[in-house]
Amino acid sequence: MHLTNLVVPASSDWGYSWPLLGEDGVTPLDTDGWSASGLATTWDPETGSVIQARWSSTPATGEGLLDLGDSALTLFVASEMSADWRWVLGQYELSLVDPSGRVDRTIGGRMTVDRSISPVVA
Numbered sequence: 001m002h003l004t005n006l007v008v009p010a011s012s013d014w015g016y017s018w019p020l021l022g023e024d025g026v027t028p029l030d031t032d033g034w035s036a037s038g039l040a041t042t043w044d045p046e047t048g049s050v051i052q053a054r055w056s057s058t059p060a061t062g063e064g065l066l067d068l069g070d071s072a073l074t075l076f077v078a079s080e081m082s083a084d085w086r087w088v089l090g091q092y093e094l095s096l097v098d099p100s101g102r103v104d105r106t107i108g109g110r111m112t113v114d115r116s117i118s119p120v121v122a
Helices: 079-083
Strands: 006-009 014-019 035-044 049-056 064-067 072-077 089-097 103-114
Touching: 006 014, 035 064, 049 089, 072 089
Parallel strands: 006 103, 049 064
Antiparallel strands: 014 072, 035 049, 035 089, 064 072, 089 103
C-alpha cells in the first residue's frame, strides 16, 4: 500500500492526485477499463458509530469522485461533502481495480479535516 496523509480543508472544493505508472515504474499507466473506489472512516465517540465517506470512479448519490484520467488517480472532495463532516481525524483507503476485476494497488493513510482553512469568497 502506498501511504499518503492528507489534510482536507472543510467546506472547500479540494483534490489530490497520485501519478499512476506501469510495472516498469516509468511508463504512465493506461487506465482504460480500470475503476477505483474509496472509503474514509472514523469513530464517533458521541454516537458510538463509524462515520464513513465514500468515493468511486462511477459515484452514486452522496459519493465523491475518483478520477482516473491522464494516468493519475485524483480524489475530489466537494465543498458540500466536507461541510457535512463532523469529524477531524480518520483513515482512508482507495483501491484501483484493473480491467480483469483484480485490485491492483491501494493508497491510504490518515485524513485530517482542517476547519481553520476557510474558502475564499469572491
